[in-house]
Each structure stands twice: as structure tokens, then as C-alpha cells.
Amino acid sequence: xxxxxxxxxxxxxxxxxxxxxxxxxxxxxxxxxxxxxxxxxxxxxxxxxxxxxxxxxxxxxxxxxxxxxxxxxxxxxx
Numbered sequence: 716x717x718x719x720x721x722x723x724x725x726x727x728x729x730x731x732x733x734x735x736x737x738x739x740x741x742x743x744x745x746x747x748x749x750x751x752x753x754x755x756x757x758x759x760x761x762x763x764x765x766x767x768x769x770x771x772x773x774x775x776x777x778x779x780x781x782x783x784x785x786x787x788x789x790x791x792x793x
Contacts, residue, residue: 719743722751 717740725732725744732742736756744752784792 717741717743719745719750722746725754 720728720732720742722744725742732754733756736742736754738756738758741753741755743750744754
């Protein structure tokens with residue numbers, strides 16, 4: 716967005732201006748046509764990692780030959 720607005724406009728529409736900002740975009744706030752502040756949208760926080768063991772019980776079926784070498788790789792294991 717990188718726009719410029721006056722202090723008065725920022726006071727009356729602050730929530731709307733913040734909602735319009737995409738992460739990393741900025742709005743310069745001016746008073747008497749002089750920049751006095753910069754409003755910058757933060758980058759979204761990364762979602763938290765799942766706790767260890769959170770997937771326990773999620774595997775419902777495992778093939779009986781799961782641990783057997785694959786046919787394609789037998790050449791490398793001989």
C-alpha cells in the first residue's frame with residue numbers, strides 16, 4: 716500500500732487503515748505535510764509446531780512388508 720495520510724485521517728480511520736495493510740506494507744502519517752510517523756504491518760507469526768507425540772495413534776494401517784527393501788533398491792544392497 717505504502718500510502719500517506721494525515722494525522723486527522725489516521726485518528727478517524729485507524730482501524731480501517733490497519734485492516735487494509737498487508738504484511739510488510741506501510742503508511743506514512745503526516746502533520747502539516749511533514750512525515751511524523753510510519754505505520755508498518757507486521758509479518759504474520761509462524762504457526763506453532765505440534766507437540767512431540769501429537770500424531771500418536773494416527774497411523775491406522777501399515778503393510779506387512781513395510782520394512783522390506785524395495786525392489787528398485789535391491790541392486791544397491793547386494
